[in-house]
Every structure is written in C-alpha cells, then in structure tokens.
Amino acid sequence: xxxxxxxxEDRPPLPPALAAIASCVNGYDPxxxxxxxxxxxxxxxxxxxxxxxxxxxxxxxxxLGRVLAExxxxxxxxxxxDNSAMDGYALRGAELAAAGETRLRVVGKGLAGAAxxxxxxxxxxxxxxxxxxxxxxxxxxxxxxxxxRLEGEQVSVPAGVVRPGDNRRLRGEDLACGEAAMRAxxxxxxxxxxxxxxxxxxxxxxxxxxxxxFFSTGDELRSIGEPLEAGCVYDSNRYTLHGMLSRxxxxxxxxxxxxxxxxxxxxxxxxxxxxxxxVITSGGVSVxxxxxxxxxxxxxxxxxxxxxAMRPGRPMAFxxxxxxxxxxxxxxxxxxxxxxxxxVTFYAFVRDALLRMAGARPQPLPTLRVRSLETLRxxxxxxxxxxxxLQQAADGVWDMRLTGAQGSxxxxxxxxxxxxxxxxxxxxxxQPGDWVEVLPFHALI
Numbered sequence: 001x002x003x004x005x006x007x008x009e010d011r012p013p014l015p016p017a018l019a020a021i022a023s024c025v026n027g028y029d030p031x032x033x034x035x036x037x038x039x040x041x042x043x044x045x046x047x048x049x050x051x052x053x054x055x056x057x058x059x060x061x062x063x064l065g066r067v068l069a070e071x072x073x074x075x076x077x078x079x080x081x082d083n084s085a086m087d088g089y090a091l092r093g094a095e096l097a098a099a100g101e102t103r104l105r106v107v108g109k110g111l112a113g114a115a116x117x118x119x120x121x122x123x124x125x126x127x128x129x130x131x132x133x134x135x136x137x138x139x140x141x142x143x144x145x146x147x148x149r150l151e152g153e154q155v156s157v158p159a160g161v162v163r164p165g166d167n168r169r170l171r172g173e174d175l176a177c178g179e180a181a182m183r184a185x186x187x188x189x190x191x192x193x194x195x196x197x198x199x200x201x202x203x204x205x206x207x208x209x210x211x212x213x214f215f216s217t218g219d220e221l222r223s224i225g226e227p228l229e230a231g232c233v234y235d236s237n238r239y240t241l242h243g244m245l246s247r248x249x250x251x252x253x254x255x256x257x258x259x260x261x262x263x264x265x266x267x268x269x270x271x272x273x274x275x276x277x278x279v280i281t282s283g284g285v286s287v288x289x290x291x292x293x294x295x296x297x298x299x300x301x302x303x304x305x306x307x308x309a310m311r312p313g314r315p316m317a318f319x320x321x322x323x324x325x326x327x328x329x330x331x332x333x334x335x336x337x338x339x340x341x342x343x344v345t346f347y348a349f350v351r352d353a354l355l356r357m358a359g360a361r362p363q364p365l366p367t368l369r370v371r372s373l374e375t376l377r378x379x380x381x382x383x384x385x386x387x388x389x390l391q392q393a394a395d396g397v398w399d400m401r402l403t404g405a406q407g408s409x410x411x412x413x414x415x416x417x418x419x420x421x422x423x424x425x426x427x428x429x430x431q432p433g434d435w436v437e438v439l440p441f442h443a444l445i
Contacts, residue, residue, distance in 0.1 A: 018304050018319055021045055033306045034425055035348060035383040041304075042318060042353045046331055049277075049359045054208045060193055065249030066206035067359045068186040074179050074199050077172035082135040084110075086144045086167040089155055091126040093141035093164020102157040106150075110136060126155060135168060142167035175199070185361040187249075210248075210358040213272035213330075214241050214280040215255035217265065217293050218337060221283075223257055236411060237282040237335075237342045244346050245280075247444070248354055260284070265296040273300070273322020273330040277357060280350065283337030286315045293334070297321065303332060309382040309425065312338060312408035313345040331357065338408035344385045344420070347444060365444065367422065367437045370400045376423065376430035383425050387417035388438060400438060417441070 021044045022028045027037040055069040084090060090110065096102050104126040110116035112132035120138060121127060127136050135142075147161040175181050181199060182192060188204070196204055221235040222228055235257050245252055253276055258268045272279040284293025285305065294317070297303045301321030307314055317334025333350050335342050352362040370390065378384050388400040400421060403413040419440040423430065430436055 018045070018302055022304070030304060030306050033308045035308060035310050036425070038306060038308055038316070038318075038349060039352070042349055043356065045318075046353045046357050048357055049207050049210065055205050056208060057203045057205050059203050060196055060201065063188050063193060063196075063204045063206055064190065066188050066204075066209070068182055068184055068188055068192075069205040069207050069359070071180050071184050072182045072196065072199070072201065072204070074175040074177055074181045076175075076199060077177050078174040078198055079169055079171060082171050083112075083169050084129045084131055084133050084135060084142045084167065085169050086142050087130050088128075088142045088144040088146075088167065089126045089148055089157070090129040090135055090139040090142050091157075092123075092139055093162075093166075095123070096141070096157065096162070096164065097159055099159050101159065104155050104157070106153050106155055110134060140165055140168060185359055187355065187360045207359040209251040210278065210354060211251045211253065211276040212245055212278045212280060212354065213253040213255055213276035214238065214245070214282075215268055215272070216257050216337075217260060217281055217283040218257070219260045221257045236339050237337070240339065240343055240411075241280060241282065241346065244343070244351070244444075245354075248351065248358075250354060250358065260292055262292045262296060265292055266300065269296060269300050269321055276330050278331045278333065278354060279321060280333045280335065280346075281317075282335045282342050285317045285334040285336060297332065297334060301329060301332060303334070305334075308345075310344075310348070311382055311384045312336070312341040312406075313348070313385075314341075316345060316349070318349075336408070339411040340387070340414050341408040343414060347420070347439075348385070351444070365439055367439050367443075368398055368419070370398045370421070370436050370438045372421075372430050372432060372434050372436050373399050373401050374432055376402070376421065376436070378423050378427060378429050380426045380428050384421075384423040386421040386423065387413045388419055388421045389416065390418045390438065390440070398438075400436065 021041055025037050025041045027034050091104055104124060106128055107121060107125045108116050108118045109128040110133040111130050115134040116127050116136040121136050127139065129142060141162060141164050143157050143162050147158060149156040181195060186192065216235045216237050220232050222232050223235055238254060242252060242254065255268055255272060258264050294305060297317055301319055303317050303319035306316045308316055313336055315336050319332050320329045321332040322329040335345050355362040376386060386406055387403045389403050391399050393399050403417045405413060419438045421436050421438050
C-alpha cells in the first residue's frame, strides 16, 4: 500500500539526473550561473501534473485560479443569433441615402429576450430595437437612437452616421459551435468563468492543486508571538512565501521555523518531501554557511548548489529531495535567507516552475518601458532587480525612482515599491532619462 497521501499517488516521476540536464544548458556554471541559464535548467527539470495527474470536476464558482485539464469546445454559437449592439433602429443598410435624410416607417419593436414577431419587414420600413435583441430577418444595420429623429411612426436618419452592417453582432461572432473556447493548461481567471457560463457549462475539469511545503531555517529566527532575544529576528519569509504561493492557488503546508540541527532539519525535509510535490526553504544555502542545511539537503536528495549571477539572490539550491521506495520525491527550491532575495528569486525562478508543475502554461510576464529619473549603478555580468516606484509624467510617460536603499534585507523598500526594474545580464549603468524594463507587481498573480 502506498505511503503517499492519496492526492500525491499520481505525481509523475522526476526527470533524469541533474548532471544530464546541466550538460544541455548553455552557459551552465554553478559558481556564476546566469539567470537565463538557471531558468532553462529548472524548466527542463520540473515535471507536470498533466503527465498523468488526477482530474476533478468542480462547480464553476470553485474553479477560479485552478488549471483547466481539458480543452473546452463550444457546443453552441455565441451569440446564438445576429443581434443589435445598440439601442436604436434596425434597417437595411442598402436603403440609407448617400446624401440628405433617409425616412423610414417604424413597423414594430424588438427587445432583448422578446424578438420582433412581425412578418418580413417591407422595404422602406425599420424596427425599433434594444441592445441584445435578435435582428429581424432581412435587416443588417442598426442606427443608434441618438442619431435619429422620430415623428409619429416615421424616423429620419441623417446621411453618413452609420455604414451598412454597423452595430450588428453576428451569430457565432464570439464563439462558433465546434470552436475551442479554452485550451487545457489555462489558469482560470474571472473572465474565463464568465466565458464558461456563456456556454452553459456548470462545471469544469481541473487539475488537482499542486501541494507545496515550505519552512524557514536558522537558529536566530523566531515566530510571531515568541519572545525576541538579543540577536534574534522575527521570521518574515514564511509570510511573504505564504502570500506569493496563495496567489498561485496551490495547497500550502507551512512547516514553520526549523532550527539548525541535523535531526530537526532531516525530519522537516523528510516530512515535506513525503507530503508535497515541491518544497521551498529559505536560508542556509549561502557559501561558507556554518549551518547544516546544505549538508542535509545533499544527503537526502540530488541537489545543485548555485551562485547565480544576480542581485539580490545570489545563493540558491535546486534539485530533488526524498526520492526513494515510497515515492519519486519532491522538487526542492532552496532560497536565500534575506527577505528581499527570497521574493526576487521566487518571482525569477519558482513562480513559473510551480505553474508548469501544476499543468499550466506560464506566459512571460508583461513589462513596462519606463524612464529612469536617476542613476542606477550596475556592472555588466549579472542581472539586477531593483525596487522602484512609478509615476506618470505630464507627457504621459511613466517614470521610475528607486524606493531607497536596495539591500537584500530591507523589506520596507519592497513593500513601498510598485515594481522591479530588471537590468539585464550585459546591461551597464543606467543614466537619468534612459529607458528601463520594469516588471510591475500587479502583473504577478
């Protein structure tokens, strides 16, 4: 009988050895690994629940933030009929005069949900219509009511206010019957739920939630509510990780703060690997650390320890942990201990990897092209993420300033920032007036 939780029995095996992947990654140098190379390595390694993962069908309102498991093909035309996009008068576009006014007789009305019931509309006539109402047979154009003059049963339409075919929504214009409405791997948004509802779907097939365990390491860390002795600090990393992970819709397992003791660390890693698809730690991966975290990671799994050419967030561990007779093990992300470095490395490496593991198709996050108002000092040879505030200038251009000191332990500057200026690997110092790519925080789900 399996020792894994029921919802983890189907998790796919992890891929071949790290060394085999490293040989395929351009620029692989564990002592000075470019950001792009690390991202490539991780993308090649992480498995996905789509490779045999369980599927569950949920009511539509429970699907927000879940990963769609199967393509959804429309069984109807949306809209089901040609209909009006305006309140106004439906007519034949061919009858509009090129000059002067067109005078037409109003022979009835059509409402949304109560279509015009008359016989065919004769030449020289029109139908009063509301937005969403079915277009009467033979009519192809709607003139908004504000352009018209009504006198009794006659309406006058000035020349040039519309063209034939204007303000008519065609049958199947949104989705045609048999067309793919949503593809598998989509991370379902509020608009996706509305789209599914417009197709009459009461439920959707989704992947099971990815389960992620996380904990902080360090003898100096204290949880909120504990006394703070000299030399100790409150653990903030678990709260930022909890927030970032919650936005991805994963199932969370918070293992708290683990002291720097081999037995405690081994127990935490074994528990995490047995209970989760992925394990995220903060702290204990820096070069020259006196703690035991790195040694325990290496003993319990196959882990690559990297020094990434980036700032903040240079030290990082990545690999698998806990593989054995009881299961394939879990993907491990060993993040730095400094609070800002944890957030930056999560966004740079972990976010997309977890989405891919969950069966989603992560897309590159949109960036803004922003004008710098100050000097950003940088040497080529590493990627830098600097915290910035944004403001729109009088000329409509977005400007940016640093949010103060950029030390990797200064979490306040992250809290006050509206985005990260991403300075590329080969980029040098930015001068005032130069253009910079900024990743706005609102783009991060």
